[in-house]
Amino acid sequence: MEARALDLFYGLWICDLFMQRVQDDGDWSLLCPHECPGLTTTYGDEFDILYTTYEAMPEKVKRKVKARDLWFKILTAQVESGTPYMLYKDAVNRKSNQKNVGVIKSSNLCTEITLYTDENEVAVCNLASICLPKMLNSENQMNYSKLGRIVEILTRNLDNVIDRNFYPIPEAKTSNLRHRPIGLGIQGLADVFMRQRVPFESKEALDLSDDIMECIYYHALKASCDLAKERGHYETFKGSPASKGILQYDLWGKTEEVEQGKDRYDWKGLKQDIMMFGLRNSMLVSPMPTASTAQICGNTEGIEPLSSNLYTRHTLAGNFVVVNQFLVNDLIDRNLWNAEMQAELIKHKGSVQDISSIPEDLKQLYKTTWEIKQRYVIDHAARRGKYICQSQSLNLYFPQPSANQLSSAHFYAWKQGLKTGMYYLRAKPASEALNFSQEECESCGS
16 A cells, blocks of 8 residues: 555556447557557558558567457546546647647646657646636626637737747757646536526537537637738747647538538638748647636636535635525525525535425536536537647546447547546545435534
């Protein structure tokens, strides 16, 4: 027990070939990367050919196992500990605007930063998150003009940070000045859904996720192109997908859907400008966790669904019970908010699903992340993904996860083309203290 590395957070950089072997119930050969050079610096078809070539050499194979046996070892570790994190190597590299620089081999701790690193440069990214509820108008509709303006301001500000930053090692400064990546994220997405009366598990919510991220990506590109006109493009722009007019949604194979299915933005005109003037920044979008800032700003965290309708906030002044104000307002409007309802919420640990007096439409709107089908969480990530040039920090939530449940979720995410398959697996504890309302305590004399 004392030998466990408790402060290490492991991540898996998974290739498509391994997922295919698991799906086909094939074998997987364990190879030493030092004895089999090139495996870490290739991806896609090139990796597959190199791997199978080494695999055909008996002296190179340390051990051969069933791919599914290894897969279920991974799933068991995730069920027991919530880790390792999972990212898909081929999706990250095929859809990277830095693919002209080299092969990306890893991410940051939170899995949303996927940048090139080698012995001469250490990837650095400069982040900012947007408080989405502040982008709503008086009718609680998204003000895309305001959102676009904020994105352009943030893009310019983060680009300034690159030049004025303190770098702890020279390799970090080298990387940041060469590629100038930034990462724009969001917080309060679940708040927007609740304000617009849109359940997380709905087509309307999926469309809204799509529209918000499209706006962010378009205006970030536009601002970065404008900066390139003023200050010049980033050093490694030539040869990148963007330099050829290939943007993130093109790399996802969604060109027709974006450019012909909508008419909000002049994507073709922007592509022409980018090919002519370049971009100031190699990467632009990477929705990150926002635990601290979301708490400060009073938003739900990042891209996460609502975690609970009732929780305890710990402060220096003491502990305070906080109730979802959107739910409370709805219950007040329907004359349902009273001491008995408050007691029921406490009894059900912030869930409204088993409270019979709450109408069905409110039960759908105020589902917590434990009650939402995780397929919808992945669908939201996929809809956003075609506008995210890095990746996104994506948690999965299963109250009592099983290996089969988790395997289905992972394969669904992989087939949807996600770069990050999973940050943390969140599960509920095996046992919890029972909650009682005051009336129940008085009735039993306790």
